Amino acid sequence: MRRRDFIAGLGASTALLPRLTQAEQAGRIPLVAILWHAGSREEEGALYDAMMAGFTALGYVAGKNVRFEERFPGEIPGRFEQFAKELVALQPDVLVAVATPSILAAQKTTTTIPIVFLPPLDPVQLKLVKSLARPEGNLTGLTTIAEGVPGKRAQLLKRTFPDLSSLALMFDPVVAYNVALEVSETRLAAEKLGLAFDTFETKRQEDIDEVFSTIVQRRYGATIVTQGPMYFLHRNRMAKFALENKLILMGASDVFADSGYLMSYGPSWPPIFHNVATYVDKILKGAKPGDLPVQQPTIFEFIINLKTAKSVGLEVPPSALLLADRVIE
Template identity: 25%
Template sequence: MIRFVMAAAVGVALATPALAQTKTVAITAIVEHPALDAVRDGVVEALKAAGWVPGQTLTVEYQSAQGNPATAAQIARQFVGKRPDVIVPISTPSAQAVVAATRDVPVVFSAVTDPVGAQLVRNPDHPGGNVTGLSDFPPVEEHLLLIRKVLPGAKRIGVPYNPGDANSVSLVGTIKALAAKHGMTVVEAPANRSSEVQGAARGLVGKADVIYTALDNTVVSALEAVVAVGAQNKLPVFSGDTDSVARGTVASIGFNYFEVGRQTGQIVARVLKGEKPGDIPVTTARGTDLVVNPAAAQAMGVTLPADLVQSAKVVGK
């Protein structure tokens, strides 16, 4: 379990009376990896921009569950006991743990693909209660079209995922439906923990034409193992998040997760200013970027189309 606290200074003079009172925000994530870390940092940056400065007018506590749902529940109970002004759980398992632990402490979740399927809210437009947040439902169909553009003959999409993560199960269902629409099939590769991800990826060799790592935190936390399998077997790996491209996947269309965090932080700021979470609709992250990694593609036996590379927002090396 990793923890850091940004302690608030006492007696700080502020230009804005509405922000004169120091606030406390508790942030937790199911695991540490670049995308979720970027969300956390984006939240803090947005709060700073809104006038709550860490170490002056804002106390921020962060804890990671290191991939363990039981630890996530423990962190949730601990945070609730401290009664912060807002708890920000990042990822579906952490959000489920926090929402189960409190009905009155304000909760603003982030990086949750399917808030309704995860039973965090019943109605995203009118969440009610103490919960709201931001969904990062990915542009799955665009991902499949991207795979088809790079690999026109790809028919079998290998998808490693954690079957114990409701978010991932829902997403795999979406991938199956959209894949069928485009004449593709999905080959599932279950992995209940990070240590099982490499074996799941190896199990796709000879069974899939391409590997697609969706927004599954168990898989993303062990992404390098998937990339290694892809390079060793000339099995191209595409990702559901753009941060993974720099870590070795071929390409992705997705969100800048620091911006996802900033958008989440703007919601948190509204709650700190007095709005009730239940009165704030759940929103979906804005903006999608095409990111490609020609070197990773080459290592996996793929040549990216020139027009695709030219249209990318970021080209890795």
């Protein structure tokens, strides 16, 4: 069963085949550079497929009417900046930057090449754009920012497990929104629900292991993992740890429940990645990034991984399953 809530967003192009871009009119195939976050196409998984499907839906065919040049930093120190410089040196028509480290590296490297970013929580606070409606500058893109989502995760946990008494929150300070809003909104929701609440900051991969060990030792009832590129990269390993230690783990979007987290609530990421092509298409046809409003998420899902629940011996009440937009069995 699926339930989808919608926020007004920028409509996708309905053209089956793209009109001639400025680059094509100049006698060359346009170049789209993509600075990913993970270490390979396989690690990007469904998100990579979703983005490329978006280009295909608009009639773009690699090698015929578009060229792609990609880099995969894989969280290796220095590679975001190095790869951003490599891509900018190619003078692409558009540079797509995925996740905060890639976006910041791209922004630092060029102020003239159009940049399409995704999916930062708050591009205004990150100083990527002046406003969502009027970005200005050379950046625009798609965000996952949505009011009330952090608190709703705590509420859904409590509704699913009424005996829940304590809650831990993991956040990555590289994502500024996590510090400013995710922590404060989750704390407020936890207090209203009568839950003991603590936060845990992780800056490196090693911190994740240390925090998980602390959470297990202190026997927190559940843990929410906020949105962050590092968490996406290590989502399978984190899900495995939670399974082995019978932790109730909630993620920030569908990709985490699909990777084995017990549940997730937030914007659905594949549609966001799919819509990147719409922005690239508009820019290739002459639109300026600063004139294209930042698109907010349109699809939100509460997902329960019943397979994980059974593996850790948890009984999910029917009332919670009815709330779910999707149940993984």
